[in-house]
Amino acid sequence: MSSEYRRLVRLAGFATMTLVGLMIFTKTWAWIASGSAAMLGSLTDSILDISASLMSFMILGYALRPADDDHRFGHGKAEALAGLGQAAFIAGSACLLGFHAVERGLNPVGVKHSDIAIFVSVLAIVCTLALVAVQYYVVRRTQSIAIKADSIHYKGDILLNVAVLCAVILSDMGIFYADALFAGFVAFYLLFNGWGIAKESADHLMDKELPDEDKAVILELAKHHHDVIGVHDLRTRQSGNIKFVQLHLELPEDLPLWRAHQIAVEVMESIKNAFTGDIDVLIHQDPVSDKSKLEANA
Numbered sequence: 001m002s003s004e005y006r007r008l009v010r011l012a013g014f015a016t017m018t019l020v021g022l023m024i025f026t027k028t029w030a031w032i033a034s035g036s037a038a039m040l041g042s043l044t045d046s047i048l049d050i051s052a053s054l055m056s057f058m059i060l061g062y063a064l065r066p067a068d069d070d071h072r073f074g075h076g077k078a079e080a081l082a083g084l085g086q087a088a089f090i091a092g093s094a095c096l097l098g099f100h101a102v103e104r105g106l107n108p109v110g111v112k113h114s115d116i117a118i119f120v121s122v123l124a125i126v127c128t129l130a131l132v133a134v135q136y137y138v139v140r141r142t143q144s145i146a147i148k149a150d151s152i153h154y155k156g157d158i159l160l161n162v163a164v165l166c167a168v169i170l171s172d173m174g175i176f177y178a179d180a181l182f183a184g185f186v187a188f189y190l191l192f193n194g195w196g197i198a199k200e201s202a203d204h205l206m207d208k209e210l211p212d213e214d215k216a217v218i219l220e221l222a223k224h225h226h227d228v229i230g231v232h233d234l235r236t237r238q239s240g241n242i243k244f245v246q247l248h249l250e251l252p253e254d255l256p257l258w259r260a261h262q263i264a265v266e267v268m269e270s271i272k273n274a275f276t277g278d279i280d281v282l283i284h285q286d287p288v289s290d291k292s293k294l295e296a297n298a
Contacts (some may be wrong), residue, residue, distance in 0.1 A: 003143050004141070005141075005144075005278075007064065007271040008137075008138045008141055008142050009103050009138065009142060009144055009147060010239065011134065011137040011138060012134060012135050012147050012150070013053070013142075015130075015135075016050075016053045016131060016135075016150060017050065017053065017054070017129055018103060019047050019127045019128075019130060019131045020046055020050045020053065020127075020131070021050065022052060022127060023046050023123075023124050023127050024046045026123055026124070027039060027042055027043040027046055027120055027124065028119045029116070030043075030116050030117045030119075030120035031122075033116045033117070033252060034116060034117040034168070036117055036164070036167065036168055036171070039117050039120070039121075039164055039168070040097075040183075041125065042092055042121075042160060042161060042164045042186070044096060044097055045157065045186070046157075048089045048090065048092070048093040048123075048209045049154070049157070051089060051164035052279065053086075053150055055082065055085050055086075055089075056160065075206060077204065077239050078273060080201040080202075080205045081201070081205070082201075083197050083198070083200065083204075084198055084201045084202070084205075085199075086194075086197055087194040087195070087197040087201065088194075088198075090190050090193060090194035090197065091194040092190075093189070093190060094187045094188070094190035094194065095191075096154030096221050097183060097186060097187040097190070098184060098187035098188075100192075100254055101181075101183035101184040101187055102180075102184070105177060105180035105181070105184070106122040108212075111257065117164075117168040117178055118165060118168055118169065120166065121161050121162075121164050121165035123163045124157075124161040124164075125158060125162065125173060126164070128154055128157050128158050128161060129158060130132040131154055132151060132154050132155055132158065135147055135150060135151035135154065135176060139151055140275075149198075150233055152196065152197060153252070153294075154195065159189065159206055160186050160189065160190075163182045164182065165188075166178070166182060167181070167182035167183070171198070184236050185286060186288065191260060199220060203204070204238060204239070207238065208238075208288065209235075209236050209237065210236040210237070210238060210243060210245075213232045214243075214275070214279070215234060216238070217233060217274055218234065218236070218245055218247070218271055218274075219225070219231055221267065221270045221271050221274060222267050222271070224270070225263060225266060225267050227251060227252070227259075228250065228251065228267065229248060229250040229251060229252065229288050230246055230249075230250035230288070231250065232247075232248050232249065232250065232286075233246070233247060233248045233284075234246070235247070235248045242273065242276070242278040242279070242280060243279040243280070244279075244280045244282075245271060245280070245282070245283075246281075246282045246283075246284075247281075247283060247284075248265065248283075248284045248285075248286050249264060249283055249285050249288050250269060251263060251285050251286065251287060251288065252287070252288060253287035253288060253289045255287075256274040260285045261285075263285075264283040264285055267282055268281040275282050
């Protein structure tokens, strides 16, 4: 695992802790001053965000360890475990917020000190936009599952903070049910978001194949070599930021061993060069003696 990968992941972690910590402080102040249910929902989400992110990056510290004798394929799947943990936190916060939204809907209360709540909501939107920009850069460079899960959630938080801003403004105008309505909307959105994160994390834990477009590129590169007759038994998966590829190359049976090995190395290098990030390619060479097949592929 490259030093740049470690550096970028840690950069994302530092940015998350700093900006979310600032948002928690200001949202606590705004909730106490205004009594807004929507602001409480946003505060609850931020507290669970930083708890989930802290757990996520603690697990990432383990995931970043290089392969060892007991974990020959590395520790990358720990990232998917972090993603499942985040999904659980998100689902829990959504349920709690949903109950509070129902209570506030049955007993509507006006928002006090709405100017403070509006200021904090705008500040939260700016901070979240900055955080998403950092995470987008890191995900684009590393393809980290844990950072991607964090980024998906914080993108949703932009919408969440806009909803809180609308709820406070409408409540200030005398539309008291808006506070409960937007709090319920946020709860539903969090549940939907958590399901997406849980599904992607489970796919990685269950060794789901790489996307079809990636597999098509791998097959095309393998078949493109002029000495390769065919390719079969392609298998792929991903663990953390490392992609694993296994395939069989069909080669003429009269090739010397050194040449068959050289062809496999050339195919392996072409596949590695086609993808960003770490990729582990394992190739098995199969001798082909069927002359009709050789002629068909000539």
